[in-house]
Amino acid sequence: MTGIQSGVLAFVLWGLVPLFWKQLNGHNPWELVAHRAAWSFPLLLGVVLSQRRGQEFLRALRNPKLWGTTLLLTANWLLYIWLTINGRFVEASLGYFIVPLLNTLLGVAFLGEQLRPLQKVSIALAGVALLFPLLGDLRVFPWAALLIAGLWSFYGFVRKGVGVEGTVALAAETAVAFPFALGFLLVRHAALGSPREALLLIGTGPVTVAPLLLFGHAVPRVPLSTLGLLQYLGPTITFICGQLIAPEPIPWHRAALLGTVWLAIIVYIFDSIKNRPTR
Numbered sequence: 001m002t003g004i005q006s007g008v009l010a011f012v013l014w015g016l017v018p019l020f021w022k023q024l025n026g027h028n029p030w031e032l033v034a035h036r037a038a039w040s041f042p043l044l045l046g047v048v049l050s051q052r053r054g055q056e057f058l059r060a061l062r063n064p065k066l067w068g069t070t071l072l073l074t075a076n077w078l079l080y081i082w083l084t085i086n087g088r089f090v091e092a093s094l095g096y097f098i099v100p101l102l103n104t105l106l107g108v109a110f111l112g113e114q115l116r117p118l119q120k121v122s123i124a125l126a127g128v129a130l131l132f133p134l135l136g137d138l139r140v141f142p143w144a145a146l147l148i149a150g151l152w153s154f155y156g157f158v159r160k161g162v163g164v165e166g167t168v169a170l171a172a173e174t175a176v177a178f179p180f181a182l183g184f185l186l187v188r189h190a191a192l193g194s195p196r197e198a199l200l201l202i203g204t205g206p207v208t209v210a211p212l213l214l215f216g217h218a219v220p221r222v223p224l225s226t227l228g229l230l231q232y233l234g235p236t237i238t239f240i241c242g243q244l245i246a247p248e249p250i251p252w253h254r255a256a257l258l259g260t261v262w263l264a265i266i267v268y269i270f271d272s273i274k275n276r277p278t279r
Helices: 003-022 029-050 054-061 065-085 089-111 117-129 143-160 166-187 195-218 224-230 233-245 252-274
Strands: none
Touching: 003 065, 003 195, 003 224, 003 233, 029 054, 029 065, 029 166, 029 195, 054 166, 065 089, 065 143, 065 166, 089 117, 089 143, 089 233, 089 252, 117 252, 166 195, 224 252
């Protein structure tokens, strides 16, 4: 499989993941996060050991920053699962549409990066987009989408400072979460239920790990600028799935919000293509 194929498939799977969580809407989100950590850890550990990176994994476990990234990651998982099992696909997708813009702001605020003119336009448009819900019903202000974007952006920002490769880092993070997840499931006497439910709950591990491995295969083989454009595939697919399977009402202020955010993204993508390094 080529790098670009792996990258596309990874983002397609991430876009379809909410449909998987929707099948588990009878479960408590905390329980689903615990299952996700509990079933992901052995798979990731197996991958790390098969790559003979056990020592790297043990070093990562001793890095205190990974405890912070574990908290950010599990909080992001919890909120995202809560949104999707409740059929709020629009907010779930909106959060990840905002992430690249928020990443740019973090770079300016903490790394002293300079914005190009079109980047300033895209950030300004995103800011204007958030004013529309204020003109409508504050009860539908996309707090959850903003929180998802914030958690994921800060997670990525802190993770960069850890200096550990993605698969090893996630293996270490799930290792940190594993005893807490297992303890939570034991205290709650959580059962796997019917064969279908058992398959779905155990499947939270592969659903988490598979896109990550595909993405890891793509990273060294695909230009970073191309991956930056591919990342919009995921939330786009999530949004489309939500509207096809469980259509949500979109009042004018939410439509204006989405339209303006998409315009901001188009400007951002145009700037990225325009400033893509030439070989």
